[in-house]
Amino acid sequence: MVAPGAPHQLTVDDLRARGGRRRIEITMRILFLGAATLSVVITALIVLAIVGEAWNFISQVDLPALWAGGWFPRRDMYDIPTIVSGTLVVAGIGMLVAVPLGLGAAIYLAEYAERRTRAILKPILEILAAVPSIVLGYFALQWISPNIMQNACLAGSSVFNMGAAGIAVGVLVTPLIASIAEDAMYAVPRSLREASYGLGARKRTTSMRIVFPAAISGIVAALIIGFSRAIGETMIVAIAAGGTGGSQFSLNPCGQGQTMTAAMTALATGSDQVRGADLAYPSLFFVGLLLFAFTLVLNVISERFVRRVRLKY
Amino acid sequence: MANLAATAEVSAEAVRARLSGRRTDVGGRVFEGLLLLALLTSLAVLLTLLIDVVSRGIGVYAERGVIDVLTSPLSDEPENAGIGQGLFGSIALMLIVAATAFPIGIGAAIYLEEYARDTWFTRFVTANIRNLAGVPSIVYGLLGLAVFVVALQGITGPDARGRSILSGGLTLAILVLPIVIITTSEALRAVPTGIREAAYGVGATRWQTVRSHVIPYAAPGILTGTILSMARAFGETAPLIMVGGAVSFLSTSDRGFVETLQGKYTTVPTSIYQWVQEPRREFIELSAAGIMALLVTILLVNGLAIILRNRYARKW
Numbered sequence: 001m002v003a004p005g006a007p008h009q010l011t012v013d014d015l016r017a018r019g020g021r022r023r024i025e026i027t028m029r030i031l032f033l034g035a036a037t038l039s040v041v042i043t044a045l046i047v048l049a050i051v052g053e054a055w056n057f058i059s060q061v062d063l064p065a066l067w068a069g070g071w072f073p074r075r076d077m078y079d080i081p082t083i084v085s086g087t088l089v090v091a092g093i094g095m096l097v098a099v100p101l102g103l104g105a106a107i108y109l110a111e112y113a114e115r116r117t118r119a120i121l122k123p124i125l126e127i128l129a130a131v132p133s134i135v136l137g138y139f140a141l142q143w144i145s146p147n148i149m150q151n152a153c154l155a156g157s158s159v160f161n162m163g164a165a166g167i168a169v170g171v172l173v174t175p176l177i178a179s180i181a182e183d184a185m186y187a188v189p190r191s192l193r194e195a196s197y198g199l200g201a202r203k204r205t206t207s208m209r210i211v212f213p214a215a216i217s218g219i220v221a222a223l224i225i226g227f228s229r230a231i232g233e234t235m236i237v238a239i240a241a242g243g244t245g246g247s248q249f250s251l252n253p254c255g256q257g258q259t260m261t262a263a264m265t266a267l268a269t270g271s272d273q274v275r276g277a278d279l280a281y282p283s284l285f286f287v288g289l290l291l292f293a294f295t296l297v298l299n300v301i302s303e304r305f306v307r308r309v310r311l312k313y
Numbered sequence: 314m315a316n317l318a319a320t321a322e323v324s325a326e327a328v329r330a331r332l333s334g335r336r337t338d339v340g341g342r343v344f345e346g347l348l349l350l351a352l353l354t355s356l357a358v359l360l361t362l363l364i365d366v367v368s369r370g371i372g373v374y375a376e377r378g379v380i381d382v383l384t385s386p387l388s389d390e391p392e393n394a395g396i397g398q399g400l401f402g403s404i405a406l407m408l409i410v411a412a413t414a415f416p417i418g419i420g421a422a423i424y425l426e427e428y429a430r431d432t433w434f435t436r437f438v439t440a441n442i443r444n445l446a447g448v449p450s451i452v453y454g455l456l457g458l459a460v461f462v463v464a465l466q467g468i469t470g471p472d473a474r475g476r477s478i479l480s481g482g483l484t485l486a487i488l489v490l491p492i493v494i495i496t497t498s499e500a501l502r503a504v505p506t507g508i509r510e511a512a513y514g515v516g517a518t519r520w521q522t523v524r525s526h527v528i529p530y531a532a533p534g535i536l537t538g539t540i541l542s543m544a545r546a547f548g549e550t551a552p553l554i555m556v557g558g559a560v561s562f563l564s565t566s567d568r569g570f571v572e573t574l575q576g577k578y579t580t581v582p583t584s585i586y587q588w589v590q591e592p593r594r595e596f597i598e599l600s601a602a603g604i605m606a607l608l609v610t611i612l613l614v615n616g617l618a619i620i621l622r623n624r625y626a627r628k629w
Contacts, residue, residue, distance in 0.1 A: 021518060024520060025518050025519065025520050028520040028523075029424075029428055029519075029520075031420060032420045032421070032423050032424030032427075032428055033424050033428070034420075035416075035417045035418070035419075035420030035421035035423075035424060036420075036421040036424040036425055036429070036438050037438075038417055038421065039421055039438060039441060039442050039445065039490065039491070039494065040437070040438055040441055042445070042456075042487055042490070043441050043444075043445060045456060045460060046448070046452065046453075046455075046456045049455070049456055049459035049460060050452070050455060050456075050459070052459075053459065100351060101351045101354055101355050102351075103351075104347060104348045104350070104351025104352065105348075105351050105352040105355055107348050108345075108348035108349055108351065108352050109352070112345055112348060112349075121352060121356075123619065124356055124359070125352075125355065125356075126615070126619075127359070127612065127615065128355060128356075128358075128359045130544060130545075130548075130611055130612070130615050131359070131362070131548075131608070131611075132547075132548025132549070132550070132582060132607065132611065133548075133550065133551075134548065134550045134582045134585055134586060134589075134604075134607075135362070135366070135548075135604050135607065135608065136362075137586075137589065138366070138585070138589050138600060138601070138604060139362050139365065139366075141589065142365065142369075142589075142597060143361065143362070143365050171355075171358050174355050175355070178355070202338055202341055203338075203341055203345075204338070204340065204341040204344045204345075225447070228447060229449075231449070232448075232449025232450070232451065232452070233449070234449065234450065234451045234550075234551035235550045235551055235586070238551075238554075238586075239586070239589055239590070261449065261451050261551070264451055264454075264455075264555070265451070265551065265554050265555070268454075268458070268554055268555045269554060284455065284458075285455060285459070288451070288452055288455040291449060291451070291452060292448065292449075292452050295447060295448060295449055295452075296444060296447075296448075298447075299443075299444050299447040300444070303440075303443065303444075
């Protein structure tokens with residue numbers, strides 16, 4: 001800019017950024033903004049795609065078919081109570097298994113375990129959390145069903161049953177509940193525990209009467225997230241709960257049953273049949289919308305609870 | 314008077330007895346035992362699962378050799394079937410996920426953490442991403458079915474009727490996108506503000522600060538998050554069933570790059586899903602063998618992520 005030999009004079013131009021620098025700056029900002037916006041677009045797409053087809057289904061189906069006769073989509077029988085109750089039975093059994101195991105493990109890790117024990121046990125729990133659901137589906141059908149359900153059901157159980165699926169769902173959800181609840185309890189300030197010990201309280205009293213209530217928001221959130229995960233779990237139920245061709249209304253954990261998620265995979269695995277039958281394809285989206293609404297409500301509630309725990313300290 | 318003194322003597326004795334000596338807190342011990350039992354039960358389940366899978370699957374590897382099981386294609390005969398095509402499909406899907414979800418996810422996280430001000434839009438996007446992470450994976454399968462398989466069939470594979478590697482990969486990419494954004498955001502947030510201020514102090518622009526200061530320090534965290542999301546995608550089955558990844562037979566002939574992307578496919582988990590539904594014992598053993606391969610891969614990847622995290626973990 002300055003001719004060689006001329007007396008060096010600093011001008012504003014010397015300090016101004018090179019043109020390319022500013023252009024890069026704007027380009028990068030737009031790229032990043034685009035990436036963030038894309039996530040919103042995806043949500044919108046999910047909702048639009050699902051709602052559109054679900055509306056197709058609702059506007060074409062005979063409404064009485066939604067409320068009686070069992071879930072047999074190939075025969076145009078779409079009994080919603082059948083799949084909703086099946087989902088609740090499986091998720092309920094799962095929570096019966098996961099709540100005591102998960103919370104017990106969480107309290108032990110947060111309050112009782114020595115630092116070294118914790119350093120070993122926590123990664124193992126993380127490994128359990130990383131086991132894919134298809135593996136637990138295999139485990140439910142090949143191990144839990146013959147070894148546990150066969151003995152637990154006095155009247156005998158069918159090979160495919162909701163109980164085995166429920167127990168496996170519980171195993172899947174346990175590490176999730178344990179890790180969120182443990183985080184919540186670990187975050188309770190030390191001073192609260194020390195105050196409790198100072199008053200002469202025992203360890204158990206301190207854990208259950210001081211730390212547990214102080215972390216209750218996070219613990220409730222853990223339970224809700226666990227339940228939401230249990231409702232949306234697919235592969236375990238698709239493999240182990242039976243009811244592939246359709247199912248009668250049933251609450252019996254020793255027998256076959258149909259959940260919302262399993263109903264969806266069953267509709268989809270009939271290779272191209274999903275697109276063959278008139279209403280089978282849109283019914284898939286109706287069930288999906290139901291599932292999406294269920295889990296969304298649960299997630300929003302848990303979000304509220306988490307926010308409460310953050311405000312506290 | 315004497316009577317009163319005697320009483321005082323007795324009660325002092327009683328108080329001393331109460332305060333001295335060790336007494337075990339029986340209730341507390343039982344409680345601790347129950348807690349430990351809960352934890353050990355979870356671990357026992359994991360152990361039982363591993364023993365059951367290995368005891369059934371190991372015979373397949375012993376009989377046919379590891380290479381044969383890992384390279385054989387799908388087949389009606391269990392003694393000839395293997396996870397070769399599944400491995401190919403799974404790896405192809407992972408490459409698509411890495412090529413699409415990672416740049417978009419990391420970019421979105423950088424925008425939200427480094428660029429965005431606290432506006433309603435930012436809050437909306439953040440809440441939205443958090444909710445997306447909680448949506449069941451099968452719902453992503455529905456999205457893939459409606460968008461990639463049906464609506465975009467012309468692009469994703471007219472011959473495979475949309476049930477192609479491309480559809481499956483993009484569906485998985487959308488599935489892991491929120492996880493990538495959340496873990497990257499956490500890694501970026503862990504970089505102290507002082508680092509950024511130092512960069513601004515010497516006249517760096519925002520992008521220069523992000524590129525040369527924030528990203529290098531956050532890289533181990535970002536890497537761990539992306540690796541873990543990859544492991545999650547590798548084991549995912551339900552959405553792939555929705556978008557046609559579950560086939561019982563697959564012909565592979567010499568195909569070009571685009572034909573492969575638009576062609577039918579299978580993956581390791583969907584192959585296992587096919588076999589576990591077969592009544593024949595040989596297929597159940599084969600599914601156990603497939604699960605062994607799946608678990609080894611996922612545990613290796615998770616182990617790698619943990620090692621990276623510990624090795625590059627930085628205390629500020």
